[in-house]
Amino acid sequence: MIGTDIEHLIKLLSRLPGFGPRSARRAVLHLLKNRESLMLPLSQGLGKAAEVIRECAICRNLDTTGPCSICANLRRDAALLCVVEDISDLWAIEKTGSFRGYYHVLGGTLSALDGISPDDISIPHLLERARNPAVKEVIIALNATIDGQTTAHYLADCLQPSGVKITQLAHGVPIGGQIDYMDDGTLSTALKSRKAV
């Protein structure tokens, strides 16, 4: 006999990634106990963001401005173009503060199983951007998964004729990683790509 308004909220929240029915119930209770400080600001924040945030026509990042604040920033390095699968990857790289070029969000990876072809993700637009003579290097920053690496190979093949430099993220043991916990694939890659000290 939970009220229908509460049930409705629980159902909506349980559709968020990482939430199930039980954790959504806990979250709703937490929200109801913190109305002024959390529930109302969240309601307003969601409403406002849904209204003002749009996709950047250049890189497909999400922002309140169009083009997004990264593409609109002329002080970044136009020679570097970093290709990522999803906006979350862009955010992760941007958070490191160690990349000063521009981004291109594919919005997915090629997948024969799911029937995703180059035209379904933003590959034609990427090739067009890479033809800009200002772009000297395309950094392929796709996940080290089968789909990610298939897409990376395809992209490298497509970009080759344009003469632009093509690089991809280094693979190896992550910082803080323990060797006896690493999988065979990571360890052999790290061995093969070993560097002089």
Add this chain to the structure above:
Amino acid sequence: MIGTDIEHLIKLLSRLPGFGPRSARRAVLHLLKNRESLMLPLSQGLGKAAEVIRECAICRNLDTTGPCSICANLRRDAALLCVVEDISDLWAIEKTGSFRGYYHVLGGTLSALDGISPDDISIPHLLERARNPAVKEVIIALNATIDGQTTAHYLADCLQPSGVKITQLAHGVPIGGQIDYMDDGTLSTALKSRKAV
């Protein structure tokens, strides 16, 4: 360089139980990708619930009506009063469908460490409700933790003089539980409370 509106949302969401900064980022992206079907309904649902849901003056359950739909239901069994720590416990018991009495939400447990005394949680109100001659049995359904059981003992002592029957949830091996995974406390309790087949 994530937009401030997005950053604000991530911060709010990461204050939900079970969410950290990373999962809140994922959730915000998921919301932005599902504006019409999830983000706007969630915004409206939160706003509406924050406005209409209030605490029941009798049992401290949350509902859109006052008294709540459980306390207002005259077809429930007034002889049974079930004491729980939190509304989430009330929801969990109510979901089983096997209890037809009324509830009393304490809103916490006694805790010498945190300085929580009987007057800080809804104990005086519980004793008042238990004095109602219609109440024949008080079921103490508190967590099987130290604080929960301390509170249960205290409640039993307070309720004794009123002559009402006092019971508490059975402790033992949970349904589906495997004996070799149980802790010593559960196993000894289950042994001590063994029942004739």
